[in-house]
Structure formats: structure tokens, C-alpha cells
Amino acid sequence: QVQLVESGGGLVQAGGSLRLSCTASAASGNIVAIYTMGWYRQAIGKSRELVARFTRGGSTDYADSVKGRFTISEDNAANTWNLQMNGLKPEDTAVYYCNAYLSTIVLGHVTHHDVWGQGTQVTVSS
Numbered sequence: 009q010v011q012l013v014e015s016g017g018g019l020v021q022a023g024g025s026l027r028l029s030c031t032a033s034a035a036s037g038n039i040v041a042i043y044t045m046g047w048y049r050q051a052i053g054k055s056r057e058l059v060a061r062f063t064r065g066g067s068t069d070y071a072d073s074v075k076g077r078f079t080i081s082e083d084n085a086a087n088t089w090n091l092q093m094n095g096l097k098p099e100d101t102a103v104y105y106c107n108a109y110l111s112t113i114v115l116g117h118v119t120h121h122d123v124w125g126q127g128t129q130v131t132v133s134s
Contacts, residue, residue: 009034009035009036010032010033010034010035010039010110010112010121010123011032011033011034011035011123012030012031012032012106012107012108012123012124012125012126013030013031013033013125013126014028014029014030014104014105014106014125014126014127014128015028015029015030015128016028016029016090016128017104017128017129017130018129018130018131019131019132019133020096020130020131020132020133021132021133022096022097022098022132022133022134023095023096024096024132025092025093025094025095025096026093026096026130027090027091027092027093028047028090028091028093028104028106028128028130029083029088029089029090029091030045030047030088030089030090030091030106030108030125031085031087031088032087032088032108032110032123033087034112036112036114037112037113037114037115038112038113039087039110039111039112040110040111040112040113040118041064041110041111042064042087042108042109042110043063043064043108043109043110043111044061044062044063044064044107044108044109045061045062045080045082045089045106045107045108046058046059046060046061046062046080046106046107046108047059047060047061047080047091047104047105047106047107048104048105048106048107049100049102049103049104049105049130050102050103050105050127051099051101051102051103054102056105057071058071059071059074059078059091059104060074060078060079060080060091061080061107062080062082062089068080073099074093074100077093077094077095077096078091078092078093078094079091079092079094080092089106091104091106093130096130096132097132098132098133098134099132100130100132101130101131101132102129102130103127103128103129103130104127104128104129104130105124105125105126105127105128106124106125107122107123107124107125108121108122108123109121109122109123110123
């Protein structure tokens with residue numbers, strides 16, 4: 009089992025900042041590599057959408073609505089990545105989910121996983 013745990017959500021006024029963090033851990037075995045790290049969000053009544061994602065090998069994608077305001081980065085802590093959100097707007101209000109495509113090794117057997125966090129609420133007041 010692989011788990012992603014998010015932190016850093018909350019309530020902030022428009023124009024403010026928040027930083028979300030996501031840490032991956034394996035209940036058994038070890039995480040060998042994380043190939044893609046990303047953040048998605050889902051607002052009430054809307055579909056889940058990509059916010060930001062980066063892939064080993066250097067490609068980074070952002071939703072047009074967050075370009076120039078949000079930054080995804082890998083943390084110095086192992087298997088952790090962050091989403092720095094500046095200039096927040098009420099339309100950024102949503103549940104934010106982290107996602108990863110990674111591999112684990114248990115007793116020499118490698119398994120690939122597409123994993124989601126449980127979600128963290130971000131609310132931006134006007």
C-alpha cells in the first residue's frame with residue numbers, strides 16, 4: 009500500500025498565499041522512484057482538474073488559470089513536493105488533491121502505482 013498525505017490547506021483572504029505539501033510513503037517495501045508529482049483540484053459542482061504537475065525528465069505543466077501565481081516544486085524532504093499558491097482568488101476555492109505515479113519494491117518485486125491523496129480544502133474569501 010502506498011499513501012499520499014497532504015497538508016497546508018485552509019482559509020485565506022483573496023490575494024493571500026498558502027503552501028500545500030504532499031508526502032508519499034509505502035506501508036511495505038520502499039519507494040524506488042516517483043515519476044510524476046502533481047496537484048489537482050475539484051470545486052463544488054465541477055470536475056477534477058489539473059492544477060500543476062511535473063515529471064522526471066523536466067517537464068512542468070500548469071493550468072492556464074494558475075500560471076504566474078502557483079509554483080510546484082520538489083521538497084528537500086524525501087518523497088515530498090509542494091504547491092506554493094500566491095495571489096489567491098475566490099475561484100481557487102476547491103478541494104486540492106495530490107497525485108503521483110511511482111514505483112515500489114518489495115522483496116525484489118517492483119510495482120507501479122497511480123496514487124491519490126485524500127484531499128485538503130482551500131477556501132479563498134473575497
